[in-house]
Amino acid sequence: MEISNKVALVTGGACGLGRAFCEMLLSYGAKVSICDLDSDAGENACDVLGQKFGKERVMFCHCDVTDYVQFEEAFQTTITEFDRLDIVVNNAEIMNDKFWELEVDVNLNGTIRGMLLALQYLGKDKEGHGGVVINIGSAQSFRPQISTPIYCASKHAILALSKSCGDAYHYNITGVRVIVLCPGVLHHDASSSAFGNRFKSPSHEKAWQLDMKGVHPQKCEHVAKGLISIIRDAKSGSVWLIANEKAPKEVPYSSITM
Template sequence: MDLKGSVALVTGAATGLGRSLCEELLKRGACVSICDLDSDAGENACDELGKKFGKEKVLFCHCDVTDYVQFDEAFQTTLAEFDNIDIVINNAEIMNDKFWELEVDVNLNGTIRGTLLALQFLGKDKGGKGGCIINIGSAASIKPQISTPIYTATKHAILGLSKSCGDNYHFKHTGVKVIAACVGPLDTGATAPSNRFKSPIHEKAWQFDMKGFVPQKTELASKGIVSLIKEANSGTIWTVTNNSAPKEIPYSAGSI
Protein backbone atom coordinates (compact mmCIF):
# COMPACT_ATOMS: atom_id res chain seq x y z
CA MET A 1 0.00 0.00 0.00
CA ASP A 2 1.29 3.44 -0.96
CA LEU A 3 0.99 5.64 2.12
CA LYS A 4 1.09 8.87 0.14
CA GLY A 5 -2.46 10.09 -0.23
CA SER A 6 -3.86 7.40 2.04
CA VAL A 7 -6.15 8.09 5.02
CA ALA A 8 -5.51 6.63 8.47
CA LEU A 9 -7.80 6.55 11.49
CA VAL A 10 -5.83 6.14 14.72
CA THR A 11 -7.33 5.64 18.19
CA GLY A 12 -5.66 6.86 21.36
CA ALA A 13 -3.90 9.29 19.06
CA ALA A 14 -3.73 12.51 21.06
CA THR A 15 -0.57 11.63 22.97
CA GLY A 16 2.21 9.06 23.27
CA LEU A 17 2.56 6.30 20.70
CA GLY A 18 -0.70 7.23 18.97
CA ARG A 19 0.40 10.77 18.28
CA SER A 20 3.81 9.55 17.15
CA LEU A 21 2.12 7.15 14.72
CA CYS A 22 0.08 10.03 13.29
CA GLU A 23 3.21 12.10 12.77
CA GLU A 24 5.00 9.22 11.06
CA LEU A 25 2.04 8.68 8.73
CA LEU A 26 1.90 12.40 7.92
CA LYS A 27 5.61 12.39 7.12
CA ARG A 28 4.90 9.71 4.54
CA GLY A 29 2.15 11.73 2.88
CA ALA A 30 -0.95 10.29 4.55
CA CYS A 31 -3.91 12.14 6.06
CA VAL A 32 -4.81 11.24 9.63
CA SER A 33 -7.89 11.21 11.81
CA ILE A 34 -6.84 11.66 15.44
CA CYS A 35 -9.40 9.79 17.53
CA ASP A 36 -9.22 10.22 21.29
CA LEU A 37 -11.34 10.60 24.40
CA ASP A 38 -9.29 13.60 25.58
CA SER A 39 -10.65 16.52 23.55
CA ASP A 40 -8.14 19.07 24.83
CA ALA A 41 -5.12 16.92 23.98
CA GLY A 42 -6.72 15.86 20.71
CA GLU A 43 -7.43 19.41 19.55
CA ASN A 44 -3.90 20.41 20.57
CA ALA A 45 -2.37 17.54 18.59
CA CYS A 46 -4.55 18.37 15.60
CA ASP A 47 -3.49 22.02 15.73
CA GLU A 48 0.22 21.31 16.09
CA LEU A 49 0.36 18.59 13.44
CA GLY A 50 -1.85 20.67 11.15
CA LYS A 51 0.60 23.58 11.35
CA LYS A 52 3.48 21.24 10.55
CA PHE A 53 1.94 19.16 7.76
CA GLY A 54 -1.11 21.12 6.59
CA LYS A 55 -4.46 21.61 8.30
CA GLU A 56 -6.22 19.85 5.43
CA LYS A 57 -4.38 16.63 6.31
CA VAL A 58 -5.40 16.37 9.97
CA LEU A 59 -8.76 15.85 11.66
CA PHE A 60 -9.69 15.36 15.31
CA CYS A 61 -12.62 13.17 16.31
CA HIS A 62 -13.70 12.89 19.93
CA CYS A 63 -14.01 9.14 20.33
CA ASP A 64 -14.65 6.80 23.22
CA VAL A 65 -13.75 3.33 21.94
CA THR A 66 -16.06 1.78 24.56
CA ASP A 67 -19.04 3.44 22.86
CA TYR A 68 -19.88 1.72 19.55
CA VAL A 69 -22.13 4.53 18.33
CA GLN A 70 -19.48 7.18 19.01
CA PHE A 71 -16.81 5.00 17.41
CA ASP A 72 -18.99 4.57 14.32
CA GLU A 73 -19.47 8.34 14.17
CA ALA A 74 -15.69 8.80 14.13
CA PHE A 75 -15.51 6.57 11.05
CA GLN A 76 -18.39 8.46 9.43
CA THR A 77 -16.79 11.85 10.16
CA THR A 78 -13.40 10.71 8.83
CA LEU A 79 -15.00 9.38 5.67
CA ALA A 80 -16.95 12.60 5.15
CA GLU A 81 -13.80 14.71 5.59
CA PHE A 82 -11.34 12.68 3.52
CA ASP A 83 -13.66 10.66 1.23
CA ASN A 84 -11.90 7.42 2.14
CA ILE A 85 -10.30 5.36 4.90
CA ASP A 86 -7.40 3.07 4.06
CA ILE A 87 -5.76 2.33 7.41
CA VAL A 88 -7.12 1.80 10.92
CA ILE A 89 -4.75 1.58 13.89
CA ASN A 90 -6.40 0.34 17.08
CA ASN A 91 -4.00 1.84 19.59
CA ALA A 92 -6.18 3.03 22.50
CA GLU A 93 -5.41 1.26 25.76
CA ILE A 94 -5.15 1.61 29.51
CA MET A 95 -3.03 -0.34 31.99
CA ASN A 96 -4.74 -0.43 35.34
CA ASP A 97 -5.83 -3.78 36.71
CA LYS A 98 -7.64 -2.05 39.58
CA PHE A 99 -10.24 -1.02 37.00
CA TRP A 100 -10.16 -4.27 35.10
CA GLU A 101 -13.65 -4.02 33.59
CA LEU A 102 -12.80 -0.69 31.95
CA GLU A 103 -9.40 -2.10 30.97
CA VAL A 104 -11.08 -4.99 29.15
CA ASP A 105 -13.60 -2.67 27.50
CA VAL A 106 -10.91 -0.30 26.20
CA ASN A 107 -8.09 -2.69 25.35
CA LEU A 108 -9.97 -5.70 24.03
CA ASN A 109 -13.55 -4.68 23.29
CA GLY A 110 -12.34 -1.37 21.83
CA THR A 111 -10.02 -3.22 19.49
CA ILE A 112 -12.81 -5.60 18.50
CA ARG A 113 -15.13 -2.65 17.80
CA GLY A 114 -12.44 -0.92 15.77
CA THR A 115 -11.69 -4.07 13.80
CA LEU A 116 -15.34 -4.77 12.99
CA LEU A 117 -15.97 -1.15 11.98
CA ALA A 118 -12.85 -1.13 9.82
CA LEU A 119 -13.97 -4.30 8.04
CA GLN A 120 -17.38 -2.71 7.52
CA PHE A 121 -16.01 0.53 6.06
CA LEU A 122 -12.93 -0.80 4.25
CA GLY A 123 -13.95 -4.31 3.21
CA LYS A 124 -14.30 -5.00 -0.50
CA ASP A 125 -17.20 -7.28 0.32
CA LYS A 126 -18.94 -4.22 1.83
CA GLY A 127 -18.23 -1.91 -1.09
CA GLY A 128 -14.89 -0.60 0.19
CA LYS A 129 -11.47 -0.64 -1.42
CA GLY A 130 -9.67 -2.84 1.07
CA GLY A 131 -6.89 -1.60 3.33
CA CYS A 132 -5.03 -2.40 6.51
CA ILE A 133 -5.79 -2.77 10.22
CA ILE A 134 -2.97 -2.61 12.76
CA ASN A 135 -3.93 -3.83 16.23
CA ILE A 136 -1.47 -2.68 18.87
CA GLY A 137 -0.54 -5.42 21.31
CA SER A 138 2.23 -5.42 23.86
CA ALA A 139 5.31 -7.32 24.95
CA ALA A 140 2.80 -8.74 27.46
CA SER A 141 1.01 -10.32 24.50
CA ILE A 142 3.92 -12.74 24.22
CA LYS A 143 5.45 -12.93 27.68
CA PRO A 144 2.80 -12.62 30.40
CA GLN A 145 3.31 -9.82 32.90
CA ILE A 146 2.83 -11.24 36.38
CA SER A 147 2.21 -7.74 37.73
CA THR A 148 -0.76 -7.04 35.43
CA PRO A 149 -2.66 -10.27 34.68
CA ILE A 150 -5.82 -8.61 33.36
CA TYR A 151 -3.89 -6.27 31.09
CA THR A 152 -1.91 -9.29 29.90
CA ALA A 153 -5.14 -11.16 29.13
CA THR A 154 -6.44 -8.30 26.97
CA LYS A 155 -3.21 -8.16 25.01
CA HIS A 156 -3.07 -11.92 24.50
CA ALA A 157 -6.59 -11.81 23.09
CA ILE A 158 -5.57 -9.20 20.51
CA LEU A 159 -3.22 -11.75 18.94
CA GLY A 160 -5.99 -14.30 18.50
CA LEU A 161 -8.33 -11.67 17.08
CA SER A 162 -5.76 -10.39 14.59
CA LYS A 163 -4.60 -13.86 13.55
CA SER A 164 -8.15 -15.04 12.94
CA CYS A 165 -9.51 -11.91 11.22
CA GLY A 166 -6.33 -11.66 9.17
CA ASP A 167 -6.46 -15.22 7.91
CA ASN A 168 -6.43 -15.57 4.13
CA TYR A 169 -9.96 -17.01 4.32
CA HIS A 170 -11.18 -13.54 5.34
CA PHE A 171 -8.58 -11.49 3.47
CA LYS A 172 -9.56 -12.86 0.06
CA HIS A 173 -13.10 -11.57 0.66
CA THR A 174 -12.37 -8.26 2.38
CA GLY A 175 -9.04 -7.16 0.92
CA VAL A 176 -8.23 -5.85 4.41
CA LYS A 177 -4.96 -6.94 6.02
CA VAL A 178 -5.11 -7.43 9.78
CA ILE A 179 -1.78 -7.31 11.60
CA ALA A 180 -0.77 -7.33 15.27
CA ALA A 181 2.19 -5.27 16.51
CA CYS A 182 3.46 -6.20 19.97
CA VAL A 183 5.15 -3.10 21.33
CA GLY A 184 7.68 -3.18 24.14
CA PRO A 185 8.16 -0.47 26.80
CA LEU A 186 8.60 3.06 25.46
CA ASP A 187 10.83 5.88 26.66
CA THR A 188 7.93 8.03 27.81
CA GLY A 189 9.58 8.54 31.18
CA ALA A 190 6.56 7.05 32.93
CA THR A 191 7.12 4.74 35.86
CA ALA A 192 4.68 2.22 37.23
CA PRO A 193 2.39 4.32 39.46
CA SER A 194 1.02 2.52 42.47
CA ASN A 195 -2.58 3.14 41.45
CA ARG A 196 -2.17 0.57 38.68
CA PHE A 197 -1.87 -2.23 41.18
CA LYS A 198 -3.87 -3.78 43.96
CA SER A 199 -1.00 -4.15 46.41
CA PRO A 200 2.71 -3.29 46.89
CA ILE A 201 3.66 -6.83 45.88
CA HIS A 202 2.43 -6.05 42.38
CA GLU A 203 4.86 -3.14 42.17
CA LYS A 204 7.71 -5.52 42.98
CA ALA A 205 6.42 -7.85 40.30
CA TRP A 206 6.45 -4.92 37.84
CA GLN A 207 10.19 -4.49 38.39
CA PHE A 208 10.62 -8.21 37.65
CA ASP A 209 8.50 -7.92 34.49
CA MET A 210 10.57 -4.99 33.19
CA LYS A 211 13.92 -6.68 33.78
CA GLY A 212 15.83 -7.04 30.52
CA PHE A 213 13.67 -4.63 28.53
CA VAL A 214 15.35 -1.58 27.00
CA PRO A 215 12.87 1.32 26.77
CA GLN A 216 12.67 2.19 23.11
CA LYS A 217 12.29 5.55 21.47
CA THR A 218 8.67 6.19 20.63
CA GLU A 219 9.53 7.54 17.20
CA LEU A 220 11.49 4.39 16.33
CA ALA A 221 8.59 2.20 17.45
CA SER A 222 6.20 4.24 15.29
CA LYS A 223 8.43 3.91 12.23
CA GLY A 224 8.55 0.16 12.75
CA ILE A 225 4.79 -0.13 13.12
CA VAL A 226 4.06 2.03 10.08
CA SER A 227 6.49 -0.04 7.99
CA LEU A 228 4.28 -3.07 8.63
CA ILE A 229 1.44 -1.46 6.67
CA LYS A 230 3.46 -1.91 3.49
CA GLU A 231 5.60 -4.93 4.33
CA ALA A 232 3.63 -7.34 6.52
CA ASN A 233 1.25 -10.02 5.34
CA SER A 234 -2.25 -10.30 6.73
CA GLY A 235 -2.59 -12.43 9.84
CA THR A 236 1.01 -11.95 10.94
CA ILE A 237 2.25 -10.94 14.38
CA TRP A 238 5.30 -8.76 14.99
CA THR A 239 7.35 -7.61 17.93
CA VAL A 240 8.51 -4.01 18.09
CA THR A 241 10.94 -3.86 20.98
CA ASN A 242 14.37 -2.68 22.17
CA ASN A 243 14.82 -0.07 19.40
CA SER A 244 15.05 -2.89 16.84
CA ALA A 245 13.30 -3.38 13.51
CA PRO A 246 9.99 -5.29 13.70
CA LYS A 247 10.42 -9.06 13.91
CA GLU A 248 7.78 -11.54 12.86
CA ILE A 249 6.98 -14.22 15.42
CA PRO A 250 5.10 -17.51 15.11
CA TYR A 251 1.73 -17.94 16.72
CA SER A 252 0.75 -21.40 17.84
CA ALA A 253 0.00 -23.28 21.01
CA GLY A 254 3.58 -24.48 21.08
CA SER A 255 5.31 -21.16 20.43
CA ILE A 256 3.58 -18.67 22.72
Protein backbone atom coordinates in the same frame (compact mmCIF):
# COMPACT_ATOMS: atom_id res chain seq x y z
CA MET B 1 0.47 -0.37 0.29
CA GLU B 2 2.07 3.02 -0.26
CA ILE B 3 1.27 5.52 2.52
CA SER B 4 1.17 8.70 0.45
CA ASN B 5 -2.36 10.10 -0.10
CA LYS B 6 -3.94 7.35 2.02
CA VAL B 7 -6.25 8.14 4.96
CA ALA B 8 -5.54 6.70 8.41
CA LEU B 9 -7.72 6.63 11.54
CA VAL B 10 -5.70 6.22 14.77
CA THR B 11 -7.45 5.54 18.09
CA GLY B 12 -5.72 6.90 21.18
CA GLY B 13 -3.92 9.20 18.74
CA ALA B 14 -3.73 12.20 21.08
CA CYS B 15 -0.82 11.01 23.25
CA GLY B 16 2.11 8.65 23.49
CA LEU B 17 2.59 6.05 20.82
CA GLY B 18 -0.68 6.91 19.05
CA ARG B 19 0.46 10.47 18.53
CA ALA B 20 3.85 9.27 17.24
CA PHE B 21 1.96 7.03 14.77
CA CYS B 22 -0.04 10.06 13.57
CA GLU B 23 3.08 12.16 13.08
CA MET B 24 4.91 9.39 11.22
CA LEU B 25 1.94 8.69 8.92
CA LEU B 26 1.66 12.41 8.15
CA SER B 27 5.38 12.63 7.42
CA TYR B 28 4.91 9.85 4.83
CA GLY B 29 2.12 11.78 3.09
CA ALA B 30 -1.03 10.29 4.65
CA LYS B 31 -4.02 12.24 5.97
CA VAL B 32 -4.78 11.39 9.58
CA SER B 33 -7.88 11.32 11.78
CA ILE B 34 -6.87 11.47 15.45
CA CYS B 35 -9.57 9.68 17.46
CA ASP B 36 -9.37 10.01 21.22
CA LEU B 37 -11.38 10.35 24.40
CA ASP B 38 -9.17 13.21 25.57
CA SER B 39 -10.41 16.25 23.63
CA ASP B 40 -7.84 18.72 25.03
CA ALA B 41 -4.87 16.54 24.09
CA GLY B 42 -6.52 15.60 20.79
CA GLU B 43 -7.23 19.20 19.73
CA ASN B 44 -3.72 20.14 20.76
CA ALA B 45 -2.14 17.32 18.73
CA CYS B 46 -4.34 18.31 15.77
CA ASP B 47 -3.20 21.97 15.99
CA VAL B 48 0.49 21.15 16.34
CA LEU B 49 0.51 18.51 13.59
CA GLY B 50 -1.71 20.70 11.39
CA GLN B 51 0.83 23.54 11.60
CA LYS B 52 3.64 21.14 10.68
CA PHE B 53 1.97 19.14 7.91
CA GLY B 54 -1.00 21.26 6.79
CA LYS B 55 -4.35 21.79 8.51
CA GLU B 56 -6.21 20.11 5.66
CA ARG B 57 -4.38 16.83 6.31
CA VAL B 58 -5.25 16.25 9.96
CA MET B 59 -8.49 16.21 11.95
CA PHE B 60 -9.58 15.34 15.47
CA CYS B 61 -12.64 13.23 16.32
CA HIS B 62 -13.75 12.96 19.92
CA CYS B 63 -14.27 9.23 20.28
CA ASP B 64 -14.66 6.79 23.14
CA VAL B 65 -13.81 3.32 21.84
CA THR B 66 -16.08 1.78 24.48
CA ASP B 67 -19.08 3.40 22.75
CA TYR B 68 -19.88 1.71 19.42
CA VAL B 69 -22.14 4.53 18.19
CA GLN B 70 -19.55 7.24 18.90
CA PHE B 71 -16.83 5.08 17.37
CA GLU B 72 -18.88 4.56 14.19
CA GLU B 73 -19.50 8.32 14.00
CA ALA B 74 -15.71 8.83 14.03
CA PHE B 75 -15.40 6.49 11.03
CA GLN B 76 -18.21 8.29 9.19
CA THR B 77 -16.88 11.79 9.97
CA THR B 78 -13.40 10.78 8.80
CA ILE B 79 -14.72 9.37 5.52
CA THR B 80 -16.91 12.44 4.93
CA GLU B 81 -14.01 14.82 5.60
CA PHE B 82 -11.25 12.96 3.71
CA ASP B 83 -13.39 11.12 1.17
CA ARG B 84 -11.84 7.71 1.85
CA LEU B 85 -10.37 5.46 4.56
CA ASP B 86 -7.50 3.02 4.05
CA ILE B 87 -5.73 2.39 7.36
CA VAL B 88 -7.13 1.82 10.87
CA VAL B 89 -4.80 1.65 13.87
CA ASN B 90 -6.50 0.27 16.99
CA ASN B 91 -4.13 1.70 19.58
CA ALA B 92 -6.23 3.21 22.43
CA GLU B 93 -5.55 1.67 25.80
CA ILE B 94 -5.59 1.99 29.49
CA MET B 95 -3.20 0.01 31.63
CA ASN B 96 -4.75 -0.14 35.07
CA ASP B 97 -5.66 -3.45 36.63
CA LYS B 98 -7.50 -1.59 39.42
CA PHE B 99 -10.21 -0.75 36.86
CA TRP B 100 -10.05 -4.08 35.10
CA GLU B 101 -13.53 -4.06 33.54
CA LEU B 102 -12.87 -0.71 31.88
CA GLU B 103 -9.39 -1.91 30.93
CA VAL B 104 -10.87 -4.90 29.08
CA ASP B 105 -13.56 -2.71 27.52
CA VAL B 106 -11.01 -0.25 26.13
CA ASN B 107 -8.14 -2.58 25.23
CA LEU B 108 -9.94 -5.66 23.97
CA ASN B 109 -13.57 -4.72 23.27
CA GLY B 110 -12.41 -1.36 21.83
CA THR B 111 -10.14 -3.23 19.41
CA ILE B 112 -12.99 -5.60 18.51
CA ARG B 113 -15.28 -2.60 17.83
CA GLY B 114 -12.57 -0.94 15.71
CA MET B 115 -11.98 -4.24 13.87
CA LEU B 116 -15.69 -4.72 13.06
CA LEU B 117 -16.09 -1.10 11.95
CA ALA B 118 -12.97 -1.37 9.77
CA LEU B 119 -14.38 -4.49 8.08
CA GLN B 120 -17.67 -2.62 7.50
CA TYR B 121 -16.11 0.56 6.03
CA LEU B 122 -12.95 -0.89 4.40
CA GLY B 123 -14.13 -4.37 3.36
CA LYS B 124 -14.56 -4.66 -0.39
CA ASP B 125 -17.48 -7.04 0.28
CA LYS B 126 -19.17 -4.14 2.17
CA GLU B 127 -18.68 -0.36 1.74
CA GLY B 128 -14.96 -0.16 1.05
CA HIS B 129 -12.11 -0.93 -1.32
CA GLY B 130 -9.86 -2.96 1.03
CA GLY B 131 -7.18 -1.61 3.34
CA VAL B 132 -5.12 -2.37 6.43
CA VAL B 133 -5.97 -2.75 10.11
CA ILE B 134 -3.11 -2.62 12.61
CA ASN B 135 -4.06 -3.85 16.06
CA ILE B 136 -1.62 -2.82 18.78
CA GLY B 137 -0.67 -5.68 21.07
CA SER B 138 2.36 -5.71 23.32
CA ALA B 139 5.45 -7.75 24.05
CA GLN B 140 3.09 -8.96 26.80
CA SER B 141 0.94 -10.57 24.10
CA PHE B 142 3.44 -13.48 24.12
CA ARG B 143 4.38 -13.89 27.75
CA PRO B 144 2.99 -13.36 31.26
CA GLN B 145 3.13 -9.97 32.96
CA ILE B 146 2.88 -10.78 36.64
CA SER B 147 2.26 -7.17 37.76
CA THR B 148 -0.78 -6.61 35.50
CA PRO B 149 -2.38 -9.99 34.66
CA ILE B 150 -5.60 -8.47 33.28
CA TYR B 151 -3.84 -5.99 30.98
CA CYS B 152 -1.72 -8.94 29.85
CA ALA B 153 -4.84 -11.04 29.15
CA SER B 154 -6.35 -8.23 27.06
CA LYS B 155 -3.16 -8.06 24.98
CA HIS B 156 -3.02 -11.86 24.50
CA ALA B 157 -6.61 -11.80 23.23
CA ILE B 158 -5.78 -9.10 20.64
CA LEU B 159 -3.33 -11.57 19.12
CA ALA B 160 -6.00 -14.27 18.76
CA LEU B 161 -8.52 -11.79 17.34
CA SER B 162 -6.06 -10.46 14.77
CA LYS B 163 -4.69 -13.86 13.70
CA SER B 164 -8.23 -15.12 13.14
CA CYS B 165 -9.54 -12.01 11.33
CA GLY B 166 -6.29 -11.76 9.37
CA ASP B 167 -6.47 -15.30 8.05
CA ALA B 168 -6.31 -15.67 4.26
CA TYR B 169 -9.91 -16.95 4.34
CA HIS B 170 -11.17 -13.54 5.49
CA TYR B 171 -8.61 -11.51 3.54
CA ASN B 172 -9.74 -13.08 0.26
CA ILE B 173 -13.30 -11.92 0.98
CA THR B 174 -12.64 -8.47 2.49
CA GLY B 175 -9.35 -7.31 0.95
CA VAL B 176 -8.48 -6.02 4.44
CA ARG B 177 -5.09 -7.04 5.82
CA VAL B 178 -5.16 -7.45 9.59
CA ILE B 179 -1.78 -7.26 11.32
CA VAL B 180 -0.64 -7.13 14.95
CA LEU B 181 2.15 -4.78 16.01
CA CYS B 182 3.48 -5.66 19.47
CA PRO B 183 5.70 -2.96 21.01
CA GLY B 184 8.05 -3.60 23.88
CA VAL B 185 8.14 -1.09 26.75
CA LEU B 186 8.17 2.58 25.74
CA HIS B 187 10.15 5.37 27.35
CA HIS B 188 7.32 7.62 28.40
CA ASP B 189 5.52 5.00 30.48
CA ALA B 190 8.49 3.64 32.35
CA SER B 191 9.29 7.10 33.63
CA SER B 192 5.75 8.04 34.72
CA SER B 193 5.49 8.90 38.40
CA ALA B 194 1.84 7.79 38.41
CA PHE B 195 2.82 4.33 37.35
CA GLY B 196 2.49 2.73 40.78
CA ASN B 197 -1.22 3.66 40.85
CA ARG B 198 -1.92 1.23 38.06
CA PHE B 199 -1.56 -1.97 40.04
CA LYS B 200 -4.23 -3.81 41.95
CA SER B 201 -2.13 -3.84 45.12
CA PRO B 202 1.14 -2.26 46.36
CA SER B 203 2.82 -5.70 46.27
CA HIS B 204 2.41 -5.61 42.49
CA GLU B 205 5.07 -2.89 42.31
CA LYS B 206 7.64 -5.51 43.26
CA ALA B 207 6.19 -7.71 40.51
CA TRP B 208 6.59 -4.78 38.06
CA GLN B 209 10.28 -4.56 38.93
CA LEU B 210 10.60 -8.28 38.11
CA ASP B 211 8.66 -7.79 34.84
CA MET B 212 10.97 -4.92 33.85
CA LYS B 213 14.23 -6.78 34.55
CA GLY B 214 16.49 -6.57 31.49
CA VAL B 215 13.97 -4.46 29.53
CA HIS B 216 15.29 -1.44 27.60
CA PRO B 217 12.55 1.17 27.07
CA GLN B 218 12.40 2.48 23.53
CA LYS B 219 11.28 5.74 21.92
CA CYS B 220 7.75 5.96 20.48
CA GLU B 221 9.28 7.31 17.23
CA HIS B 222 11.20 4.07 16.77
CA VAL B 223 8.02 1.98 16.95
CA ALA B 224 6.21 4.47 14.70
CA LYS B 225 8.91 4.03 12.04
CA GLY B 226 8.32 0.29 12.21
CA LEU B 227 4.59 0.86 11.63
CA ILE B 228 5.35 2.29 8.18
CA SER B 229 7.24 -0.78 6.95
CA ILE B 230 4.56 -3.06 8.39
CA ILE B 231 1.74 -1.18 6.64
CA ARG B 232 3.68 -1.30 3.38
CA ASP B 233 4.77 -4.94 3.30
CA ALA B 234 3.41 -7.17 6.07
CA LYS B 235 1.18 -10.11 5.21
CA SER B 236 -2.33 -10.34 6.60
CA GLY B 237 -2.36 -12.34 9.83
CA SER B 238 1.30 -11.62 10.60
CA VAL B 239 2.53 -10.68 14.08
CA TRP B 240 5.36 -8.18 14.59
CA LEU B 241 7.42 -7.43 17.68
CA ILE B 242 9.28 -4.11 18.01
CA ALA B 243 11.31 -4.13 21.22
CA ASN B 244 14.54 -2.71 22.64
CA GLU B 245 14.91 -0.23 19.72
CA LYS B 246 15.47 -3.13 17.29
CA ALA B 247 13.98 -3.51 13.82
CA PRO B 248 10.49 -5.08 13.54
CA LYS B 249 10.72 -8.85 13.85
CA GLU B 250 8.02 -11.23 12.62
CA VAL B 251 7.00 -13.63 15.36
CA PRO B 252 5.70 -17.09 14.47
CA TYR B 253 2.37 -17.94 16.06
CA SER B 254 2.85 -21.34 17.63
CA SER B 255 0.18 -23.91 16.93
CA ILE B 256 -0.56 -26.86 19.15
CA THR B 257 -1.28 -29.97 17.14
CA MET B 258 -4.28 -31.82 18.50
